[in-house]
Amino acid sequence: MPRRRSKPSESTIRRLSLYLRALEGLGEEGESTASSELLAGRVGTTAAQVRKDLSHFGSFGKRGLGYEVAPLQVHLKEILGLHRRWPVVLVGAGRIGSALFEYPHFGARGFEIVAILDRDPAKVGRRWGEVEISPMDELESVVHDRKAELAILTIPWDGAQDVAEALVAAGVRGILNFAPLQLRLPPEIEVNDVNLALEMEALSFALHLGGSQVDGVDARSGEG
Amino acid sequence: MPRRRSKPSESTIRRLSLYLRALEGLGEEGESTASSELLAGRVGTTAAQVRKDLSHFGSFGKRGLGYEVAPLQVHLKEILGLHRRWPVVLVGAGRIGSALFEYPHFGARGFEIVAILDRDPAKVGRRWGEVEISPMDELESVVHDRKAELAILTIPWDGAQDVAEALVAAGVRGILNFAPLQLRLPPEIEVNDVNLALEMEALSFALHLGGSQVDGVDARSGEG
DNA sequence: AGCTGTGAATATGTTCACAGCG
DNA sequence: CGCTGTGAACATATTCACAGCT
Numbered sequence: 001m002p003r004r005r006s007k008p009s010e011s012t013i014r015r016l017s018l019y020l021r022a023l024e025g026l027g028e029e030g031e032s033t034a035s036s037e038l039l040a041g042r043v044g045t046t047a048a049q050v051r052k053d054l055s056h057f058g059s060f061g062k063r064g065l066g067y068e069v070a071p072l073q074v075h076l077k078e079i080l081g082l083h084r085r086w087p088v089v090l091v092g093a094g095r096i097g098s099a100l101f102e103y104p105h106f107g108a109r110g111f112e113i114v115a116i117l118d119r120d121p122a123k124v125g126r127r128w129g130e131v132e133i134s135p136m137d138e139l140e141s142v143v144h145d146r147k148a149e150l151a152i153l154t155i156p157w158d159g160a161q162d163v164a165e166a167l168v169a170a171g172v173r174g175i176l177n178f179a180p181l182q183l184r185l186p187p188e189i190e191v192n193d194v195n196l197a198l199e200m201e202a203l204s205f206a207l208h209l210g211g212s213q214v215d216g217v218d219a220r221s222g223e224g
Numbered sequence: 225m226p227r228r229r230s231k232p233s234e235s236t237i238r239r240l241s242l243y244l245r246a247l248e249g250l251g252e253e254g255e256s257t258a259s260s261e262l263l264a265g266r267v268g269t270t271a272a273q274v275r276k277d278l279s280h281f282g283s284f285g286k287r288g289l290g291y292e293v294a295p296l297q298v299h300l301k302e303i304l305g306l307h308r309r310w311p312v313v314l315v316g317a318g319r320i321g322s323a324l325f326e327y328p329h330f331g332a333r334g335f336e337i338v339a340i341l342d343r344d345p346a347k348v349g350r351r352w353g354e355v356e357i358s359p360m361d362e363l364e365s366v367v368h369d370r371k372a373e374l375a376i377l378t379i380p381w382d383g384a385q386d387v388a389e390a391l392v393a394a395g396v397r398g399i400l401n402f403a404p405l406q407l408r409l410p411p412e413i414e415v416n417d418v419n420l421a422l423e424m425e426a427l428s429f430a431l432h433l434g435g436s437q438v439d440g441v442d443a444r445s446g447e448g
Numbered sequence: 449a450g451c452t453g454t455g456a457a458t459a460t461g462t463t464c465a466c467a468g469c470g
Numbered sequence: 471c472g473c474t475g476t477g478a479a480c481a482t483a484t485t486c487a488c489a490g491c492t
Contacts, residue, residue, distance in 0.1 A: 009460075010426075011461075011462095012461090013425075013429050014422060014426060016425075016429075017421070017422040017425045018406070018422070020425075021404060035473065035474090036473075036474075037473085042406065044406045046462080046463070047473090047474095048462075048464070048465095049461095049462070051473090051474060052461095052475085052476080054474095054475090055474085055475055055476070059474080060474095061473075061474050062470065062473085062474075063468075063469045063470050063472075063474045064469075064470050064471070064472045064474080065470070065472080065473070065474090066472090066473065067474090079429070080428055080429045081425075081428040081431065081432025081433070082425065082428060086424075086428060088424075094323075095322060095327075096323045098319060098323070099318075099319035099320045099322070099323040100420065102319050103319075103320075103421075105420065105421035106420075106421060106424060109421055109424065109425060110428075111421075149431055150424070150427055150428070150431070173431050174427035174428075174430060174431050175427075176420075176423055176427060180245060180329060182242070182266065182267055182268045190427050190431060192423045192426055192427055194418065194420070194423060195241070196324065196327060196329065196330075196400075196418070197241070197329035197330060197332075197333050197335075198238060198241040198242070199400055199416045199418060200310075200312075200335050200374070201240075201241045201304050201305075203374055203398035203399075203400060203416055204304055204305040204306060204310060204333075204334075204374070204398075205237050205240075205303070205304045205305050206414040207305065207373055207397050207398050207414060208305025209305070233483065235484095236483090259450090259451065259452090260451075260452070261451085270484080270485070271452095272484075272486070273483095273485080275451090275452060275453060275454085276453085276454080276483095276484080278452095278453090279452085279453055279454070283452080284452095285451075285452050285453080286451085286452075286491085287450075287452045287491045288449075288450045288451050288452080288491075288492045289450080289451070289452090290450090290452080
């Protein structure tokens with residue numbers, strides 16, 4: 001268990017995920033070792049940033065050599081909590097819920113959707129693969145029985161706050177929220193918002209501005 | 225056209241989207257005016273932050289009173305470039321693409337998916353609503369004819385880089401990218417990544433850590 | 449009196465640059 | 471000799487605190 005040297009930021013954590021994915025790619029390409037500069041190139045950041053990010057969790061590199069691909073992968077998985085299986089409850093059996101249920105990258109990371117809930121009686125009882133859609137009033141028992149600490153919320157905004165509170169009451173500690181509203185939950189509950197319209201709006205802003213002002217001397221243009 | 229006072233950060237822009245949505249809610253609730261503190265409460269930030277964010281773009285408030293809901297909504301839409309319609313090309317007619325095609329919040333913001341492309345011949349020719357799925361070799365003509373400057377990429381990683389380059393060559397300036405890989409494009413092209421597995425991993429990290437260390441005296445706990 | 453708009457102070461995140469290990 | 475690990479320098483973002491309009 002590596003000792004933590006200083007507090008990693010949210011952005012550091014998100015980059016760790018990117019490093020992990022990059023390492024998997026490098027592994028498939030047959031590389032057994034990777035320098036901070038190589039990793040940085042793959043994820044679009046700087047070598048110093050890679051080293052600083054990793055240094056929060058330990059000393060994984062070898063001076064003069066770089067990082068060994070396979071062991072670092074293991075370390076990152078452990079740091080991110082991906083060395084275990086995570087049962088997940090999906091609330092909302094609509095289009096987005098369905099897409100996420102099929103999303104291959106969740107399973108590859110140990111996230112397994114073990115239950116689906118929906119308030120629409122027409123959907124209740126249907127099966128998606130192995131999983132049968134349950135009615136909302138089974139929320140508590142399902143979360144409890146399946147020991148789910150993670151939930152994905154893909155329901156319209158009008159039910160979201162109540163459902164989120166019910167999930168927390170039942171034992172959920174982390175929520176991936178697709179409802180376009182700010183959930184009000186105790187601070188110890190981790191909420192990640194995915195706001196798709198907002199992402200488009202950020203693009204729209206950038207393009208809209210483009211004509212009138214560009215003063216970004218952008219550092220992203222690679223070196224070498 | 226409000227004068228820009230200093231450079232707004234990426235996070236400022238994202239909060240503007242949240243303010244806009246909050247204002248719409250307030251409007252529906254019949255409020256005609258909103259203080260920075262009220263807005264802050266709705267989107268989970270501080271009053272000072274709201275004022276600072278808005279001040280980058282102009283002076284929209286009245287001292288002693290706050291902001292008028294309807295006019296500020298209009299200003300925000302204009303700032304974000306939402307006073308116009310944005311034709312969007314969707315590349316990838318899979319589960320996620322389908323969910324986004326139906327996503328109601330895009331249309332409400334002026335984003336209209338005017339074309340769908342897919343490399344699977346079995347899908348080409350099918351219709352989703354008014355829109356027929358086109359083969360990939362029509363990419364250039366479709367982007368050009370529909371004057372699409374925005375694209376949404378929901379394809380597996382192995383084709384993504386090439387498709388992104390083709391989109392850019394055809395005139396696209398902004399991409400919402402769901403492929404879990406770092407696109408390498410000219411710096412003037414705006415790319416927003418939505419990495420769903422990464423979002424889950426960030427949750428996993430937080431929960432995993434939870435047992436061993438919690439030193440977040442979290443500012444989010446409201447001020448009475 | 450109330451609430452905005454904004455410089456100044458603080459906190460946080462990133463980059464530099466180099467000592468030191470392999 | 472190369473590349474990591476890291477304090478120190480720098481840059482950016484947030485919060486404070488208050489002058490100034492309404």
